[in-house]
Structures are given as C-alpha cells and as structure tokens.
Amino acid sequence: NHYPHSLRNIDELCASVVRSHRETSQYRLEELQALRWKVFSREEIQAYQSKTVDEMWQHCAVRLTDAVQYVVEFAKHIPGFRMLSQNDQIALLKTGSMEVVLVRMCRFFNTENNTVFFDGKFAGTEVFKSLACGDLIAAVFDFAHGMCALKLTEQQLALFSALVLINADRPSLEDRVRVQRVHRSVEVGLTHILHRDNHDSLLHKLYQKMAVLRSLCSLHMEKLRWFSQRYPLTAHSLFPPLYKELFA
Numbered sequence: 001n002h003y004p005h006s007l008r009n010i011d012e013l014c015a016s017v018v019r020s021h022r023e024t025s026q027y028r029l030e031e032l033q034a035l036r037w038k039v040f041s042r043e044e045i046q047a048y049q050s051k052t053v054d055e056m057w058q059h060c061a062v063r064l065t066d067a068v069q070y071v072v073e074f075a076k077h078i079p080g081f082r083m084l085s086q087n088d089q090i091a092l093l094k095t096g097s098m099e100v101v102l103v104r105m106c107r108f109f110n111t112e113n114n115t116v117f118f119d120g121k122f123a124g125t126e127v128f129k130s131l132a133c134g135d136l137i138a139a140v141f142d143f144a145h146g147m148c149a150l151k152l153t154e155q156q157l158a159l160f161s162a163l164v165l166i167n168a169d170r171p172s173l174e175d176r177v178r179v180q181r182v183h184r185s186v187e188v189g190l191t192h193i194l195h196r197d198n199h200d201s202l203l204h205k206l207y208q209k210m211a212v213l214r215s216l217c218s219l220h221m222e223k224l225r226w227f228s229q230r231y232p233l234t235a236h237s238l239f240p241p242l243y244k245e246l247f248a
C-alpha cells in the first residue's frame with residue numbers, strides 16, 4: 001500500500017492493540033449502554049451495606065482479580081510486550097495492571113447519575129460503604145469521572161491503556177531500555193491516532209492522567225496492606241491466587 005514502511009508498522013501496531021483491547025474488555029459498550037439505567041433497589045443497597053468489611057472486600061477482590069486477568073490477556077497481545085523478559089512482563093503487570101483496571105473503569109461509568117457497573121447493575125458510592133474506605137472509592141469514582149470527561153474513543157482508550165502498562169519507570173525492571181523502546185512505539189501509535197482524530201491536545205491531558213493514576217494506585221496498595229493486616233485470614237486464604245501474586 002502507499003504507506004512508507006515505518007507508517008505501515010504504526011498502523012499495524014495500532015490495529016493489534018485495538019483488537020486486543022476489544023477482545024479483552026469484559027463488556028461491550030453496547031451491552032453497558034443497554035444496562036445504563038439498571039440501578040440497585042433500596043433493599044439491594046441495604047444488603048451490600050450490611051455485609052461485613054471482609055465480606056465486601058472479598059466480593060470486590062473477586063471482581064478486581066477478574067478484571068486484572070483480562071488486563072493480563074490484553075498485555076500479551078501488545079506488540080513488543082511478549083518480546084520482554086518474563087520478569088519484566090511480571091514487573092510491568094504487578095504495578096500497571098491495577099492502573100489499567102482503573103482506566104478501563106471509565107467504560108463502566110455513568111456520569112449522569114455517578115454510578116459504576118458492579119455485580120450486574122449500576123452502583124453509587126453508597127453501595128461500597130461496608131468496605132470502610134470511602135476515600136478510596138471516592139477517588140475511584142472521581143478518576144472515572146475525569147476519564148469520561150475526555151470522551152476517549154475505544155481506539156484511543158486501547159492505546160492509552162497500553163501506554164499506561166508499558167512504563168519504563170516501573171521498579172525492578174531488568175531491561176529498562178527495551179521497555180522504553182516499546183513504550184515509545186506505543187506512544188507514536190497513540191500520537192498517530194490522536195493526530196488522525198484531530199485531537200492532538202489530548203496527549204498532554206493523558207500524561208496528566210498517568211500522574212494521577214500513580215498516586216491513586218499507591219493509595220490502593222496502602223489500603224490493600226491495611227486490609228490484609230486487619231483481615232489476614234481473608235487476604236491470605238480467600239483472595240484468588242493471581243491477586244496474591246500481583247499484589248502480595
């Protein structure tokens with residue numbers, strides 16, 4: 001075709017990242033759109049609020065682990081990710097997978113009534129009261145709100161998710177230079193997509209979101225540590241193994 005060699009590679013990179021995102025996004029946008037106004041009844045909200053702290057944490061951990069597993073699948077199909085060493089792939093997923101879960105949550109979010117798709121319906125922050133970490137949930141909702149405001153297309157979201165994941169500043173990387181090279185190629189892809197969509201100004205905003213993500217995830221890790229110290233039995237026996245592998 002008429003593309004110079006390098007541009008063809010960028011198009012192929014974008015296409016494979018977008019395909020991988022679509023195949024691993026858990027719910028299609030049309031499905032979520034159709035469920036948009038399915039909210040929890042007073043009784044259902046009461047039931048969530050009368051769960052104990054560790055019951056609700058365990059309930060959420062199952063969903064978070066599920067979401068993390070989809071992110072692992074997504075990562076495996078990012079060109080260049082599989083070329084990295086096993087250790088570097090784990091190091092990127094250990095710190096980046098929760099960030100991508102957070103980025104993807106904007107797809108589950110309804111900004112009109114400030115609810116997020118959880119357990120088959122759309123839930124407000126009050127549903128998560130028994131977690132006893134209102135600051136974390138408020139931060140998760142705020143971040144989702146902020147991401148929705150950018151009105152990213154699925155293609156832009158796919159490339160941004162890959163950029164968040166492949167971050168050469170992560171701790172304990174063996175071959176930082178190689179991770180940086182893959183990061184650069186994804187960044188070129190995202191820039192290419194944004195330019196094609198005539199939305200160049202978005203790149204700067206997306207880099208600001210990446211900074212917010214880091215602070216949000218350190219809050220999460222702190223909460224996770226608090227929870228596993230407070231409820232060691234639940235944390236060590238009930239959390240699915242992948243969760244322990246990634247966050248322990």
Ligand SMILES: CNC(=O)[C@@H]1CCCN1C(=O)c1ccc(Cl)c(COc2cccc3c(C(F)(F)F)cc(C)nc23)c1Cl
Nearest residue numbers: 060063064067101108116117118119137140220221223224
């Ligand atoms: C269909 N929807 C889904 O699958 C979404 C995507 C990921 C999980 N999930 C939910 O069902 C979901 C949606 C919204 C919220 Cl607020 C929650 C509850 O979120 C959390 C509760 C406890 C700890 C959480 C932590 C902590 F601290 F472990 F790192 C970190 C994140 C980010 N979220 C936590 C959940 Cl589990």
